[in-house]
Amino acid sequence: MRRNSRARLSLSLLLVAGALGLGATPATAAEVHTAAAAPSAIPSASAYALDAAVERTLGADTAGTYLDRKTGDLVVTVTTDRAEEQARATGATVRRVARSAAQLDSAIETLEAEAKITGTSWGIDPRTNQVAVEADSSVSARDMVRLEAVAKRLGGAVSISRVPGVFHREVLGGGAIYGGGSRCSAAFNVTKGGARYFVTAGHCTNISANWSATSGGSVVGVREGTSFPTNDYGIVRYTDGSSPAGTVDLYNGSTQDIASAANAVVGQAIRKSGSTTKVTSGTVTAVNVTVNYGDGPVYGMVRTTACSAGGDSGGAHFAGSVALGIHSGSSGCSGTAGSAIHQPVVEALSAYGVTVY
Numbered sequence: 001m002r003r004n005s006r007a008r009l010s011l012s013l014l015l016v017a018g019a020l021g022l023g024a025t026p027a028t029a030a031e032v033h034t035a036a037a038a039p040s041a042i043p044s045a046s047a048y049a050l051d052a053a054v055e056r057t058l059g060a061d062t063a064g065t066y067l068d069r070k071t072g073d074l075v076v077t078v079t080t081d082r083a084e085e086q087a088r089a090t091g092a093t094v095r096r097v098a099r100s101a102a103q104l105d106s107a108i109e110t111l112e113a114e115a116k117i118t119g120t121s122w123g124i125d126p127r128t129n130q131v132a133v134e135a136d137s138s139v140s141a142r143d144m145v146r147l148e149a150v151a152k153r154l155g156g157a158v159s160i161s162r163v164p165g166v167f168h169r170e171v172l173g174g175g176a177i178y179g180g181g182s183r184c185s186a187a188f189n190v191t192k193g194g195a196r197y198f199v200t201a202g203h204c205t206n207i208s209a210n211w212s213a214t215s216g217g218s219v220v221g222v223r224e225g226t227s228f229p230t231n232d233y234g235i236v237r238y239t240d241g242s243s244p245a246g247t248v249d250l251y252n253g254s255t256q257d258i259a260s261a262a263n264a265v266v267g268q269a270i271r272k273s274g275s276t277t278k279v280t281s282g283t284v285t286a287v288n289v290t291v292n293y294g295d296g297p298v299y300g301m302v303r304t305t306a307c308s309a310g311g312d313s314g315g316a317h318f319a320g321s322v323a324l325g326i327h328s329g330s331s332g333c334s335g336t337a338g339s340a341i342h343q344p345v346v347e348a349l350s351a352y353g354v355t356v357y
Contacts, residue, residue, distance in 0.1 A: 040269040040283040041072035042319045048262040050074050053090050058083055060101045064126025064287070067267035068093065074265065077126050097129040099157055107131045107157040108290070115150045116292055117143045119167055121341075122158075123289030123303050126266055132286050132303075133160045134339075136167050136331050163339060165332035167291060176275040176311070178215050179208030185274050185315035186236075187326040188258055188345065189246045190354035196238045199348050200314035201326055202227045205234025225352055229296035232328045233348035246357040248316045251278040258356050261323040261345050263287075264302045270319050272304070272327060272340050274312030282306030282338060291329065291341060300344065301328060307338030317342040323356050 043051070051065050054076050061083040065076050076087040079100040087094045104124055108131055111122055119138040122131050133151065135144060139162075151158040176183050184204035190197050198221065205226035210219045219239060226234035238244065247255035250273065264270060264284045273279050282305035289301040304317065308330045317325035317340070325342025332339065349355060 040069060040267055041067050042269050043067060043072075043074070043262075043265055045260075045322075047072075047074050047265070048322065050090060050092055051263065051265050054087060054092055057086055057090060060105075062087065063097050063099060063101045063104060063129060064124055065092070065265060066126045067265050069267055075126075077129060097126075099129050103157060104129075104131055107154045108288075110150060110154060111158070112290070115147045116297070117147060118292050118294050119143075120147065121167065121289055121291040121303070123286035123301070125159075125286045128159065130156070131158045133158055134163045134331075135160065136163050136165055138166045163331050164334055165330075165339070167293060167329065167331050177211050177213060177220075178217070179204070179211040182207050183275070183311055184211075185312055185327065187314060187316045188248070188261075188323050188356050189244050190235075190349065190352075191246075191357050192352070192354040196243060197221075197224070197235050197352075197354055198238070198244075199233060199235050199326060199345065199352070199354070201328055201343070202232045202234040203229075203328075204314045205236065211236055227351070229293070229298050231347070231351075232298050232301070232343040233326055233345075233351065235348070235352045235354070248273050248318055256318065257321055258318065258323050259321040261349055261356050263344055263346050264304075264317070264319075264324045264342075268319060270304055270306060270317050270324060272306040272308060272312070272315060272317050272342075274308060274315035274327060276309045276311035277307055277333075280307040280338065280340075282340065289341065293329075298328065298343075300347070301341050302344060304340050304342065305338055306340040307333040307336065308340040309333065312340075317345075 063077040068075050073093045075095050076092040077095050077097045078084045084094050119136040122133040125132040186198040186200050205223045209223040211221045213220050221236040221238045224235050224237045246258050266284050268284050271281050284304050286303040289303045291298050315327040323345050325345050328341045328343050330339040
């Protein structure tokens with residue numbers, strides 16, 4: 001399936017043991033999935049590689065991949081004999097489904113054209129073979145009728161659920177990394193040609209060119225790129241001469257080393273590190289997610305059930321030593337069920353020609 005990225009929310013960055021400690025998630029997208037209550041798996045390196053190989057080999061001939069919650073195996077959804085044969089040749093488990101990638105993409109195009117309502121988000125859930133739509137509490141009864149009418153015409157290709165909270169950007173003052181009077185979180189430290197950078201949310205780097213470790217403190221890094229809306233990523237180059245470690249702050253006195261990057265797989269477990277809610281856990285529930293914010297949509301995001309809050313934006317979504325995403329937003333948290341959305345980090349790394357280390 002197509003994997004791009006875009007979305008948005010709040011911010012927060014921090015320094016750990018002399019290095020920029022990664023972390024964060026804020027509040028902007030949506031989700032309170034009961035399915036996430038069941039245990040979820042962390043893909044092995046071979047599963048991530050298999051997922052990438054399936055995407056390259058099948059492209060639009062698969063309606064998506066996900067991790068089987070019981071076995072941890074990668075499942076590839078297909079609609080044709082040819083695609084099934086190709087998928088089996090990669091070593092993946094195969095499942096026949098009713099709707100093709102083209103049909104799901106067509107449903108998304110219809111939603112884009114006829115139901116682009118602020119406070120909604122949609123993305124593909126290959127486990128149900130549907131486009132999963134969420135509407136936050138700001139969506140009026142009148143707009144819900146409109147949304148449901150569009151979904152009904154799509155004949156089962158779309159499911160709709162209400163979520164608490166509101167998809168909105170939450171920029172906070174104070175704490176962690178400061179720029180333009182706002183606080184953000186760094187996602188991952190990266191490198192290119194010997195230079196050191198960190199990637200964060202684009203709605204953070206849109207705010208300021210200069211970033212400091214303390215409010216009113218000296219500048220530690222300067223913005224070199226930003227992309228928001230549509231995408232939600234940005235990059236800051238360290239200018240203070242430091243060589244920060246490539247780790248994520250776990251907020252328990254330890255850190256997680258990051259050795260590689262991959263695209264998240266539906267059904268897998270993830271962790272989110274942010275300066276407001278610290279480290280929270282969840283499950284990936286949808287990919288190719290569109291979030292309709294009041295100031296414009298973001299595309300190609302990943303939806304999870306991790307908790308987050310204002311000040312977490314720009315932080316790290318990861319699984320073990322694998323970098324997965326840059327925290328963009330959520331609609332908040334209900335108990336232990338959250339709705340953290342991330343920008344796939346692989347796209348950001350490719351855009352800037354940098355690598356994690």
